Amino acid sequence: SAVISQKPSRDICQRGTSLTIQCQVDSQVTMMFWYRQQPGQSLTLIATANQGSEATYESGFVIDKFPISRPNLTFSTLTVSNMSPEDSSIYLCSVEDPVRGAGYQETQYFGPGTRLLVL
Amino acid sequence: GQQLNQSPQSMFIQEGEDVSMNCTSSSIFNTWLWYKQDPGEGPVLLIALYKAGELTSNGRLTAQFGITRKDSFLNISASIPSDVGIYFCAGQSTSGSRLTFGEGTQLTVNP
Numbered sequence: 614s615a616v617i618s619q620k621p622s623r624d625i626c627q628r629g630t631s632l633t634i635q636c637q638v639d640s641q642v643t644m645m646f647w648y649r650q651q652p653g654q655s656l657t658l659i660a661t662a663n664q665g666s667e668a669t670y671e672s673g674f675v676i677d678k679f680p681i682s683r684p685n686l687t688f689s690t691l692t693v694s695n696m697s698p699e700d701s702s703i704y705l706c707s708v709e710d711p712v713r714g715a716g717y718q719e720t721q722y723f724g725p726g727t728r729l730l731v732l
Numbered sequence: 733g734q735q736l737n738q739s740p741q742s743m744f745i746q747e748g749e750d751v752s753m754n755c756t757s758s759s760i761f762n763t764w765l766w767y768k769q770d771p772g773e774g775p776v777l778l779i780a781l782y783k784a785g786e787l788t789s790n791g792r793l794t795a796q797f798g799i800t801r802k803d804s805f806l807n808i809s810a811s812i813p814s815d816v817g818i819y820f821c822a823g824q825s826t827s828g829s830r831l832t833f834g835e836g837t838q839l840t841v842n843p
Contacts, residue, residue, distance in 0.1 A: 646830070656822075
């Protein structure tokens with residue numbers, strides 16, 4: 614499976630500021646996704662980021678708040694803008710990658726996450 | 733929208749016991765996935781299921797894709813302390829589409 618890294622692994626930020634999270638994959642992938650996991654909660658999809666097109670946002674998430682870049686097939690960034698304490702969460706990127714030995718079947722693999730605390 | 737009900741929310745078991753957890757959905761999925769998340773880590777894929785009725789094993793883990801496509805279960809046999817973590821089911825309608833996650837099952841294994 615693809616190896617995914619994220620930077621930073623964690624950060625503490627002041628309200629009103631913005632943080633850009635980077636996601637790097639060791640192979641070229643078409644589909645990349647950004648998820649949010651609030652404390653003690655499950656994962657919620659923020660947006661789908663495909664190279665060469667605008668990101669597609671889920672209901673409740675907007676581009677002004679969570680701008681996304683996807684400059685190539687191995688990299689993406691998510692910015693959390695004008696942060697408030699409610700944005701304190703784990704932000705995870707994932708990629709859709711072939712399942713080894715399973716024919717043309719793909720599944721999603723996750724990065725280690727970025728733990729954000731907004732004061 | 734689609735919703736997944738995952739149960740139980742938490743389990744406290746003794747080392748060596750078997751564990752079972754399941755997810756049910758109000759809609760059909762074409763793929764069911766099971767992940768485990770350790771503290772401070774991202775979810776790690778355990779098992780992927782692609783066909784209704786499919787039964788797949790990964791070591792001590794066994795998962796099944798329900799015939800109706802609206803449910804899946806995960807069994808862990810002979811649990812060990814390192815099985816501790818949060819287990820999530822996820823459903824996917826089509827390849828490349830969003831994953832819908834269950835609320836997670838927190839597993840605690842007492843030595």
